[in-house]
Structure formats: structure tokens, C-alpha cells
Amino acid sequence: MEKINSLQNRKVKEWASLQQKKYRDAQGRFLIEGEHLIQEALEAGCVEAIISTGDQPFRFDTVYEVTDAIMKKLSRNPSGAEYIAVCRFPVFPARDETRVILLDGVQDPGNLGTLIxxxxxxxxDHVWCSAGCADLYNEKxxxxxxxxxxxxPVERTDLKNTVQELKQKGFTVIGTALRDSVPFASLSVPDQAAFVFGNEGNGITAEILDLCxxxxxxxxxxxExxxxxxxxxxxxxxxxxGI
Amino acid sequence: MEKINSLQNRKVKEWASLQQKKYRDAQGRFLIEGEHLIQEALEAGCVEAIISTGDQPFRFDTVYEVTDAIMKKLSRNPSGAEYIAVCRFPVFPARDETRVILLDGVQDPGNLGTLIxxxxxxxxDHVWCSAGCADLYNEKxxxxxxxxxxxxPVERTDLKNTVQELKQKGFTVIGTALRDSVPFASLSVPDQAAFVFGNEGNGITAEILDLCxxxxxxxxxxxExxxxxxxxxxxxxxxxxGI
Structure with a gap:
């Protein structure tokens, strides 16, 4: 365990930079807070380091003990956190997929996280997000x-290309919309289904809707x-x- | 149309007080922002006054034109609003009810609003909220x-009493929980059903669960x-x- 006391420490500055999307994307890393989330990240093998102000409950080798002031600087919680983990963006092995969702401009981070x-x-099996979706590594x-x-796996993608690729693989692509649509209860279950959900205010873009x-x-x-x-x-x- | 220029105006102070729950409850009034919400409130006959900084699109007699500074003071949006409506708490005539929901400590305003x-x-037909639920007239x-x-109708209530009253009226009260429960798909449709949803972290309280x-x-x-x-x-x- 390494102790860090200075807000000017190079590691502290590096971690703090992960509060901004551009540095997260550049480094492929992000910060998480809270025991439950950190436990999930540990099980997934995504944790690089745990930062704590004192005792911490995790079985992990790379631990930094920091001051309250450092913790407050790193935490998104105004009253600070007990522990924070530095995580790598998760990666997943390829697998056969039969059920996926595509999100076309889901802007609210709470909605994006809840859908995942x-x-x-x-x-x-998979979530694909258009460029207009909220950032996956946003704290909310x-x-x-x-x-x-x-x-x-949650991937940011050119949704048009992804829809076309999924169709080539045999997926039925199903949009959700109020107009020019059939009742949901009438939909039969395809073997491979991709469901598209749209923006909170405007729904699915016309370009993607045309491809459904x-x-x-x-x-x-x-x-309604x-x-x-x-x-x-x-x-x-x-x-x-397993329906 | 009345013009108000002073932040010290009695009406402005009264309206601003509605940003606090205790004054909303005492006066039975609240503020709303945004064209769509105000339109809904007008259709429901709940609007007392419309406050605007200039032209406004609503057909309503009681309109106050205010300065940008007053609007900024009244709005919950940091950049101010175009119009705000002062509303009375909605009231609804009694009607026969067959489908109701009961919320036991739903704390997040976004979840409460989304459920409504x-x-x-x-x-x-009806939403009942325990005392532990978020405030209905919270801006979020x-x-x-x-x-x-x-x-x-959305009413704050002693949930235990309401459950007992609903059962006496012939409602089947159905809780949602991960343990000691049957698969949702196996549930048949009762004529009169009350569904209970619990707190985000802890679910339904034991006291209410026992009554289901x-x-x-x-x-x-x-x-899960x-x-x-x-x-x-x-x-x-x-x-x-109308299933």
C-alpha cells in the first residue's frame, strides 16, 4: 500500500483528469465509487487500483491511501467517498448473440444506465449506442x-452501419415508434432480434427508422x-x- | 395583464416561496415551467396565473408580465424560463377504480414521476404514496x-390503512419482491388489482409485505x-x- 498526501502528486492529477470525458477516452480508464460498484468491477477484472482514506473491504493488491482532501478532489459526491476504484474500460470476448438493443440518441445518463x-x-447480449447517446462513463x-x-458489451457506433451488419447476420431489426407501427402484443418472437429505442423527445431518427x-x-x-x-x-x- | 418590475413585489415573494415544500403544502399551490406542462395544467383547470417575460402562447386571462430578473428568481432552470404557471394542487372527482398502484418509499423524484x-x-386509476416517497410537487x-x-389522483397516505381499505373494497393487493414470491407470468388478472412497489434500495417494508x-x-x-x-x-x- 502506498500513501499519498499531496494534492500535487502526479497520480492524483492523473486520476482527477478522469472526471473529464476526453481524458477517459484517451486513457481508456474511469473512476467509480461505492462498494457495490467496485465489487462488480473487481469480479469483472477491470480494477487497476483502489484509492481509500483508510481501511477498505476489498481483496486487491494495488491500494493507495490518500488524505480526505485528495478523496474530496477525486469524488463526484460533494461530501467525498470512502473508496474509489480506477477501472479500465471493460472488454468482452466475442460470443453468439441473439438479443441486442440499439440506442439512437438516448441523451439522459439515467435512462442510458437504466437501459443497460x-x-x-x-x-x-449487446448494447449499441449512437454518437448522440449520453457518455457511458459519465458518473450518472x-x-x-x-x-x-x-x-x-456497450459500444458507441455508427448506428446505420450496425443495423446493416445485424441484418446481414440474420437479425430482425425492430423499431419502437408511435406512428406507422403495429401493436407490440402482435409481434412474434424472431430467433435473432435487435430492438431500437430512440431519443427522449424525438424518438428514432428517420434514417434508422427506414432501415427497421x-x-x-x-x-x-x-x-401516450x-x-x-x-x-x-x-x-x-x-x-x-430463458423466457 | 399586470406588469411587475420589482423583486420586492408581494406577489413575487409569494410565488418564490412555492419553491419550498412547506409553503406549497400550506398554500396548496405550486409552480410549473415549460409549454407542454402548462398546457396540461390549463386543460386540467389547475392554473391560477401565468407569469411571462413577454409574449406567451396560452389562452388565459390572468397573466403577469415580469422582468428577466424576476423570472430568474422564480425559475428552477439556471438560465431562467419563458413562462411559469402558478397552479393549484389538482383535485379529482371520485370514480370507480379497478387498477391502482401503491408506492412504499419511492425516494427518487425521477422514479416517482415516471411511475405516475x-x-x-x-x-x-389512482396512485397512493407512503410518507417516505419523494414530494409530488418537487420540480424533478x-x-x-x-x-x-x-x-x-396521487395521494400521500398511511399505506397500511390504504391497503386495508382497498382489501375491504375487494382489491387483490399484489406486492413485488425478489424473495418468497411467484413468477410474474403466473399471476392471473384480478378484477380489482392494487400493485405495490417499494423503495429503490430496500424494497417494500415488511409491514406492508405482510398485508399483501x-x-x-x-x-x-x-x-437480478x-x-x-x-x-x-x-x-x-x-x-x-383495455388490454
């Missing part, structure tokens, strides 16, 4: 995943308004693995 | 309802973790009215 959490709970996104980001094989609407009564993460939950529950 | 929004979209809750709070007629779990694969608003969406979709 739900995807893992219902056994989905991570918190909303409840650790699910360490269990499923089918388009479904969740049946509603008068007030669903949060995108709720819509995602309803769809993924019905098409969960 | 989903309840309206799926034709539910209101925003998450997307205006649904003007379409459904049945208890269901949403079937998940390994990573769902956001409460997503769980609510899955349950309410299956038991929506």
Missing part, C-alpha cells in the same frame, strides 16, 4: 447501471407517453432469454 | 410526470436488478386497461 441495467437483467450513467456495465424491418408501438390508453427506459423494460421483459 | 406517467399511459418529480400528475395477498417477482436472468420505474412499467403494461 435492464438489458443485463433480461439476458440481452455508471450509477444507473448498478454495475451492469461490467457485464455486457418492423416497427412496434406499446399499446397505451389516451395519454412513456419514458424510454420504461419502454425498453417492457420490450426486453417480453423478449428476455 | 406510466400509470396514466396504461389507464390506471413534476418534470418526470410529463404532465401526467394533472390526470390521475400475493407477491410476485419479475423473472430475471442472473443479474431492476429500476423500480422499469418494474412498474412491466407490471402496469400487462395489467393495463
Amino acid at each position: 441495467r435492464t438489458a443485463v437483467s433480461f439476458g440481452f 450513467t455508471i450509477r444507473s447501471t448498478q454495475g451492469a456495465l461490467f457485464r455486457i 424491418d418492423r416497427c412496434v408501438r406499446i399499446e397505451m390508453d389516451g395519454f 407517453s412513456l419514458n424510454v427506459a420504461v419502454a425498453g423494460g417492457i420490450v426486453m421483459y417480453r423478449f428476455r432469454k | 406517467r406510466t400509470a396514466v399511459s396504461f389507464g390506471f 418529480t413534476i418534470r418526470s410526470t410529463q404532465g401526467a400528475l394533472f390526470r390521475i 395477498d400475493r407477491c410476485v417477482r419479475i423473472e430475471m436472468d442472473g443479474f 436488478s431492476l429500476n423500480v420505474a422499469v418494474a412498474g412499467g412491466i407490471v402496469m403494461y400487462r395489467f393495463r386497461k
Whole structure:
């Protein structure tokens, strides 16, 4: 265990830089807080170092003990944190996939994180995000995943290309929209399904909607308004693995 | 239309006080921002006054034109708002009810608002909240309802009493929990159903769980973790009215 007392320490400055997206992307690393999240990251083998102000409950070799002032600088919680972990972006081995979701401009980090959490709970294989989606390693996104980001590949992509590739692999691509769509209950279960969810205000872009094989609407009564993460939950529950 | 230029104006001070829960509760009034929300409030007949810095698109008689400084003081948006409406707490006539939800300590305003929004979209009749739930007239809750709070009675209550009253009226009370519960898909549709959703971290309290007629779990694969608003969406979709 190494002790660090100075806010000017090179490592402290490096860690603090990970609060900004550009440095996270450049380094392929990010910070997480909270015992449950750190436990998930350890199980996934993504932890590089644990930073703590004192005793810490994790079985891990690389630990830095820091002052309260350093912890406060690194934490996104105004009152500081007990421990923080420095993580590498998770990577996953390729596997056969049958259920994936595509997110077209899901802007709210809470919605993005919740969709990832739900995807893992219902056994989905992959999440693809358009460039317009919230950042995966944003602190709010991570918190909303409840650790699910360490269990499923989530990739930022050119969604148009990904839709075309999935179709070539035999996936049925299913959009969700209020207009020009069939009732969700009428949808049969394809072997390989990719579900597309759109932006909170504007839904799926016309370009992506045009590429969808089918388009479904969740049946509603008068007030037709669903949060995108709720819509995602309803769809993924019905098409969960091991149904 | 009345013009107000002074931050010291009595009305301005009264409106500003509505940013605090105790004054909202004492006066039975609250502020909302945004065209869509104000339109919903007007349709519900809940608007007392519209406050604007200039032209405004609403058909309503009681309008106050204020300065940018006053608007900034009243708005929860750091960059101010175009218009704000002063609303009365909505009241609803009694009606026959067959589908209701009970929220036991749903703490996050976003989750509370999203559950209300989903309840309206799926034709539910009533939302009951325990004392431990987030405040309904919190700005974040209101925003998450997307205006649904003007379409459904939402009441803060002693949940234990309400559960007992609902059972006496013939409702089947159904809790959601991971343990000691049956798969959700196995649940048949009762004529009158009350669904209970619990706190984000701890679920439903033991006291309320003991009173439930049945208890269901949403079937998940390994990573058993769902956001409460997503769980609510899955349950309410299956038991929506006009199914």
C-alpha cells in the first residue's frame, strides 16, 4: 500500500483528469465509487487500483491511501467517498448473440444506465449506442447501471452501419415508434432480434427508422407517453432469454 | 395583464416561496415551467396565473408580465424560463377504480414521476404514496410526470390503512419482491388489482409485505436488478386497461 498526501502528486492529477470525458477516452480508464460498484468491477477484472482514506473491504493488491482532501478532489459526491476504484474500460470476448438493443440518441445518463441495467437483467447480449447517446462513463450513467456495465458489451457506433451488419447476420431489426407501427402484443418472437429505442423527445431518427424491418408501438390508453427506459423494460421483459 | 418590475413585489415573494415544500403544502399551490406542462395544467383547470417575460402562447386571462430578473428568481432552470404557471394542487372527482398502484418509499423524484406517467399511459386509476416517497410537487418529480400528475389522483397516505381499505373494497393487493414470491407470468388478472412497489434500495417494508395477498417477482436472468420505474412499467403494461 502506498500513501499519498499531496494534492500535487502526479497520480492524483492523473486520476482527477478522469472526471473529464476526453481524458477517459484517451486513457481508456474511469473512476467509480461505492462498494457495490467496485465489487462488480473487481469480479469483472477491470480494477487497476483502489484509492481509500483508510481501511477498505476489498481483496486487491494495488491500494493507495490518500488524505480526505485528495478523496474530496477525486469524488463526484460533494461530501467525498470512502473508496474509489480506477477501472479500465471493460472488454468482452466475442460470443453468439441473439438479443441486442440499439440506442439512437438516448441523451439522459439515467435512462442510458437504466437501459443497460435492464438489458443485463433480461439476458440481452449487446448494447449499441449512437454518437448522440449520453457518455457511458459519465458518473450518472455508471450509477444507473448498478454495475451492469461490467457485464455486457456497450459500444458507441455508427448506428446505420450496425443495423446493416445485424441484418446481414440474420437479425430482425425492430423499431419502437408511435406512428406507422403495429401493436407490440402482435409481434412474434424472431430467433435473432435487435430492438431500437430512440431519443427522449424525438424518438428514432428517420434514417434508422427506414432501415427497421418492423416497427412496434406499446399499446397505451389516451395519454401516450412513456419514458424510454420504461419502454425498453417492457420490450426486453417480453423478449428476455430463458423466457 | 399586470406588469411587475420589482423583486420586492408581494406577489413575487409569494410565488418564490412555492419553491419550498412547506409553503406549497400550506398554500396548496405550486409552480410549473415549460409549454407542454402548462398546457396540461390549463386543460386540467389547475392554473391560477401565468407569469411571462413577454409574449406567451396560452389562452388565459390572468397573466403577469415580469422582468428577466424576476423570472430568474422564480425559475428552477439556471438560465431562467419563458413562462411559469402558478397552479393549484389538482383535485379529482371520485370514480370507480379497478387498477391502482401503491408506492412504499419511492425516494427518487425521477422514479416517482415516471411511475405516475406510466400509470396514466396504461389507464390506471389512482396512485397512493407512503410518507417516505419523494414530494409530488418537487420540480424533478413534476418534470418526470410529463404532465401526467394533472390526470390521475396521487395521494400521500398511511399505506397500511390504504391497503386495508382497498382489501375491504375487494382489491387483490399484489406486492413485488425478489424473495418468497411467484413468477410474474403466473399471476392471473384480478378484477380489482392494487400493485405495490417499494423503495429503490430496500424494497417494500415488511409491514406492508405482510398485508399483501400475493407477491410476485419479475423473472430475471442472473443479474437480478431492476429500476423500480422499469418494474412498474412491466407490471402496469400487462395489467393495463383495455388490454
